[in-house]
Amino acid sequence: MDDSALTELSWDNLIYIADFLEISKEHKISLLGGEPTLHSHFVDFTTYLLERNFHVNVFTSGIMSKEKLKDLTLYLSKIPPERLSFTCNMNHPKLSTEKEIDQIHEFLKAFASFTTLGYNIYQTDLDLEFLVQYINKYKLRRHIRFGLAHPIQGGKNTYIPASELGIMAKKLVAYCGLFEQNNVAPGFDCGMPMCIFSEEELGKLSKANKGVLKFGCGPAIDTGPDMMVWSCFPLSGLHKKSLYEFNSMQEIHDYFKNIHNKVKAEIGGIFEKCVTCVYLTNEACMGGCIAHSINQLKDEQMNRIKAIYS
Amino acid sequence: MKDHIIVCPFDEQLLAKLSERNVVIKSHDLNILQSIQKHLNKSLRLHAIKIQTDVPLSAISFQEDWLKLPLAIYSPEFGNYRDLLHQLNLIRRLNIRIFLSSEYDDNYTGLKILSSLNINCGLYFNNGSINWEAMNDLMHYAVYSKTKHAHIEPFDWLVSNYEPTDYMDYHSVYFNNPAKYLHVNEKEQIALNEQEMLNNRIIGDGIPSLDRIHVNEHYNDFINARYDIMLQMNECAYCPAFRICLAKFEHLTNKNDTCKVFFSDFINAADYSFKQRNSKRTKIWQL
């Protein structure tokens, strides 16, 4: 990351982004990081966006100092939960320190009715009971946002290779009974391919999510503090452009969608069979994460269409 | 002729003599608003109340009692956003313009925040420094932003009233344009604007002399002051934006980096807005 990406989003840029979204008739905004609550104006920014009638969702680890939590509680706890939400990304407690665990607990206590848990799947071994325990203990929102770790272009991170996704799928579905008993819906973030689940597994997952299951992959549109926009976190190094070059969110979406389409036309999906898959054609499934697909070509000569390369 | 609005302190005797004129009451003390409230039912033709405070905006305790008062609050600093937060709803209900000083960089952002939260506001210049780039950015926001937002002065006043072939004096926003406002003190001394009053440059005495102001030599000299600039043949006389600035920053030495750039952009913005206004007018057939 270069220095400009390390700086905080400024007030002026926040106002610009809020105006941009308003013109685009978008009324929802997510605050991410790093850890967004570390921003020196986090509370001010959040309350400002709420004043402007945005629904604000904050992606947080929940790990914060007492002072910070006190600040958040003072200004945010009385906001109606339909206007403000937190997605608290959890690691398994055995991977966190005691202090971190305490801080997370305090956060969850304070903002229970606002919070959905998130969990990033980066290995085939899954131990998810703690999530349900937290939901029950703190009376959190009864939904878990499962994300798949995807290869970050230009970076080195841990993720499940495509060939092992089926193993992960079985282990995830094994928890459906637990989710069902506790009235917890396991939802998917983008990049999950449909075919790693059997028909029966898809049925169980669909029931647990009231019939709504998504196997999407498309531009999510992230904006950095330096006002650069990119398609999504895994593709944050690819085809970045300045927000100032666009007139609306639709334009940004179309720009990145166009790139996605070109890549998908070239590659299809993360599996070879994606190319001929009817569900890819009818967009019931988007063939897994596009970053995965591009990553598979990293050892090739750069002879394919330009859109694949940054 | 009673076409001038009189800017004066809160002095009951003086106000009684000005009962047939529109007035702007000026003060440095917010507490005066209570007393003015009591006067509202009497024959007071109140155009506005100008309060110049020395506390940050966020430190002001806005009151429900002020709902009926036309307020212009001048504050040196924006202060803390979160301290203002709990008062935003009340402020939006008030008949108010909030002015922040050009001296502090945070104020330019503060004004964007206020405007984007639907609070009418403006920048004022108190002989302090100006961040010209920030002001240009603020002006662009005020004029070109496609989002709905409250007015930011003096930009909105100027572009709304702009006629390309007229001279514009944006000091009207601050009650300091002698073509529209005259300043009177407790001793009934008349000055052309606030600064002239502070510097004791009195051009007339007594309320009745307000009716003869158009034949007052000093008044006419001031109204025609732009011609002195033209005669001096200085930089301002050759500036493309002269008609909207009228050499208010004549004292600056590096105009090419400061006022000239800003006002050139500003007059372009005014032209743009003028074209927009005219193109929107629907020509309806006449009865």
Added chain:
Amino acid sequence: MAVVIFKAIEKCNSNCIYCDVIKKRQDEIMNYDLLKLIFIRMNEYLSANLNENITFTWHGGEVCLLGSNYFKVARQLQDEYCSETKSRIKHLVQSNLTLITQKMINLFKEFGIAQIGSSFDPVPNIRGFGKNRNSQLYNQKFIEGVKLLNKNQMSWGVIYVVHRLSLTSPLEIFYYLTNLNTRSHPNFNQVKIYGEDTHNLSITGEEFADFLGAIFPVWYENIDRYPNVQPFSDLLRSIKDRDFSLVCESSGSCSNRWIYIGPEGETSHCGRSGDYDVLLYGNLKDFTFHEIMNNPQRNQLAERQTVLPELECAQCRFWGICHGGCPLDAFMTDNDFLKKSPKCDSTKIFLERYFEPITGLYADFPPPKSISVV
């Protein structure tokens, strides 16, 4: 419509560096008998031509040197001798504004005059009083005149004469003049110097075109701010709207419209011809307006409109907006009225180099195949 350039006086209080009038008669002021005759002649002409109007331009020298009483007498004479026709006489005034008074303005208003034509130059020591051309004092007096006009809600506009010293700062001059008067905008004219150019002021047609070209893009981008800057506005209207109601030298129709009347009743074709004693049409004491307007010497000016399209201006796509230019310019250069004006180069260069590329419009007005004399 007949246009009268009336110079009751050629004396001037200013010593503008490019002015030729200063070199001529200084002491003559038209006497009241002759002044009376003018109104009688105008009345004759208007009574015989019921569809005609006269634009009567008070010129000089400096008209304010005539004094307010002169105008008072003129008003009385008009009332007496043009009682039925005065509504068809439109008065205009050209003045340097340095001597204008409230009394004079009151009299101008009685003539229905609502605006004054003038001239100004921010370049120092071009227009000024006395041998050294004290432009500081001149400018002060000019501004006092302007303030008085503003007080009386009278409008005013300036002709700007472009000379060698103007060439270094066209935009600055443009901004200055449009700041000085935001409502009536300058009319840029090329300096005309005949004879010895002792002050090295004359410029070529190309230099004039480039001067205009430096200003044109700014003007074109901001027409709302600077309406009616000449020659830009007329050219734009002509080429864009094909409205060829051009004035004076560009109209091609000056042959039977203009009369110059000098202090002794001598007449000529127009102000410049009067200054240079060219195209003399006789004295008003001896000839009626009608006779002067139909003096056979005018025929050669009309003849230009048939001769030039066959010869020098054949197939010139700018003919419709130039018409061969001013016949006097042609005569002064080539001693022949049937030549095109040397100024046509500056028009062509300006249009080709600046106007057309910037506006995207294309001047395409060659002379028609055959033209009959009007």
